[in-house]
Amino acid sequence: MVTAIAGLQSGAIDLNTRINDTGIYTKYKDFQPRCWYYNDYHRGHGWLDVSGAIEKSCNYFFYETADRMGIDTLAKFARYFGLGTKTGVELPSETSGYVACPETKAVLHPDDPSWYSGNTLQAAIGQSDNYFTPVQMARYISMLANGGNRINPTIVRTIRNADGSEVSKDEIESFVNKKLGIEEEQIEDIDIKQEYLNAVLAGMESVTQDSSGTAYVRFKDFGISVGGKTGSAETTGGVNAWFVGFAPFENPEIAIVVIVENGGHGNYTAEVVRDIMEEYFGMNVQTVEEDMTAEPYVQIMN
Numbered sequence: 001m002v003t004a005i006a007g008l009q010s011g012a013i014d015l016n017t018r019i020n021d022t023g024i025y026t027k028y029k030d031f032q033p034r035c036w037y038y039n040d041y042h043r044g045h046g047w048l049d050v051s052g053a054i055e056k057s058c059n060y061f062f063y064e065t066a067d068r069m070g071i072d073t074l075a076k077f078a079r080y081f082g083l084g085t086k087t088g089v090e091l092p093s094e095t096s097g098y099v100a101c102p103e104t105k106a107v108l109h110p111d112d113p114s115w116y117s118g119n120t121l122q123a124a125i126g127q128s129d130n131y132f133t134p135v136q137m138a139r140y141i142s143m144l145a146n147g148g149n150r151i152n153p154t155i156v157r158t159i160r161n162a163d164g165s166e167v168s169k170d171e172i173e174s175f176v177n178k179k180l181g182i183e184e185e186q187i188e189d190i191d192i193k194q195e196y197l198n199a200v201l202a203g204m205e206s207v208t209q210d211s212s213g214t215a216y217v218r219f220k221d222f223g224i225s226v227g228g229k230t231g232s233a234e235t236t237g238g239v240n241a242w243f244v245g246f247a248p249f250e251n252p253e254i255a256i257v258v259i260v261e262n263g264g265h266g267n268y269t270a271e272v273v274r275d276i277m278e279e280y281f282g283m284n285v286q287t288v289e290e291d292m293t294a295e296p297y298v299q300i301m302n
Contacts, residue, residue: 054203
């Protein structure tokens with residue numbers, strides 16, 4: 001989704017742009033990645049716009065989008081959505097992770113610091129040197145759902161002094177940052193156009209509501225509309241399954257992120273998200289009646 005927003009906002013693509021996924025991205029001779037759909041079905045998705053590309057999780061569409069705009073633009077938008085940076089949640093040992101870009105590659109791969117076109121293509125679908133935590137992903141999805149406004153996760157609702165007065169949010173944040181050694185990062189503010197957010201959100205809704213969506217089978221009979229996205233992150237040891245989602249789609253209350261290491265396709269993980277949402281929205285509530293009748297009982301002890 002961040003690749004889509006960056007592409008739209010930068011003008012690399014627009015809402016009418018349609019890209020033909022032929023299965024194998026052949027622009028560069030030394031690196032020709034394939035869409036997952038080609039690996040599974042030996043053909044591409046065909047012509048897609050940005051919403052359709054999100055719905056069908058089309059790698060090819062986002063390869064081309066990232067190639068048009070370049071890695072610097074993609075990295076800027078990823079950082080705006082809080083990826084690769086600490087959230088400041090009030091817990092020790094939070095990991096910042098990384099956003100894939102030339103600077104990150106120079107740090108992680110000093111033996112080969114050069115940035116290639118193939119690195120940009122991989123970064124566009126969340127691979128390469130992208131390392132994000134679940135709480136970062138939860139913030140990212142929440143920002144998409146709330147109109148692109150920056151937010152900070154917290155587990156502290158309020159703190160009150162002995163006299164009953166409430167400690168200000170700024171004071172709490174300052175104390176936590178000092179305690180955890182978090183330096184506030186200067187992130188460029190971006191006024192994301194609502195029409196671009198709407199296109200991305202429409203794709204996320206189709207993931208769960210349209211019959212061709214990658215998580216439709218998990219939510220097709222769900223009583224609440226959900227916006228979501230499956231993810232399959234390749235690692236050296238296998239494929240981690242991700243699913244991110246928020247609900248209700250029309251008026252979001254909750255954002256959920258689930259990762260299952262070596263879980264394969266994010267479609268499987270979506271079932272866990274569905275279970276959590278059912279609990280949150282009280283969809284599993286059952287009436288339990290206790291039998292209060294009693295009968296005399298005598299036990300004779302010898």
